[in-house]
Amino acid sequence: MAARPKSLRADAARNRDKLLVAATQVFGERGLDAPLEHIARRAGVSIGTLYAHFPTREAFFDAIFPERLTELDRIAAAALADADPWQGFAGYLEGLFALQAKDRGLNDALAQRFPLSPEVAVACHRGMQHVEQIIDRARRSGQLRADFQSADLATLIWAMSQVIRESIDVAPQAWRRCLAFFLDGLRAGAAHPISVPPLTSDNLIDALRH
Helix, strand or coil: CCCCCCCCCHHHHHHHHHHHHHHHHHHHHHCCCCCHHHHHHHHCCCHHHHHHHCCCHHHHHHHHHHHHHHHHHHHHHHHHHCCCHHHHHHHHHHHHHHHHHHCHHHHHHHHCCCCCCHHHHHHHHHHHHHHHHHHHHHHHCCCECCCCCHHHHHHHHHHHHHHHHHHCCCCCCHHHHHHHHHHHHHEHHHCCCCCCCCCCHHHHHHHHHC
């Protein structure tokens, strides 16, 4: 949980902690577009108290998700430590999507359905640096198709986040079947030339902006 501001009175600090617990639960259950009134109700405080501590929705994101995203650092470290680069790559994707499947808010954050707050953007940037290493290892091993780029992983996250979002209530494991198909298509032995280039950095920014 995010550290409390040092100047808060004891009762205000308790309210802030209750709001963070409630926001983590409500966003996890309903996604990042959950009404803030539901968070206030879950925390047992007024909506005015909520806005006094968290004046914007993004303020909640900054307080909750940087710490939540550190779990990806652990998954990435395990992937890079795996002696088999392909297994490391596949294990990273499985760990990433398992996290998304457990938390609708995290699923929305990683798919960037809402504009990233500054601290969340920093955490995501750190994660992408790890991803580039994981992808590079798997490509150099000859097991991952040579034309797969980190931008392609971004589009895979968008696609899988939608699968998770639409199926999680009726078939919680459906994403695993979808991932298995994706992984088979990413093996070097299954590759064939693709005439469409990967998205550029500008393409990604424009797509996220829309």
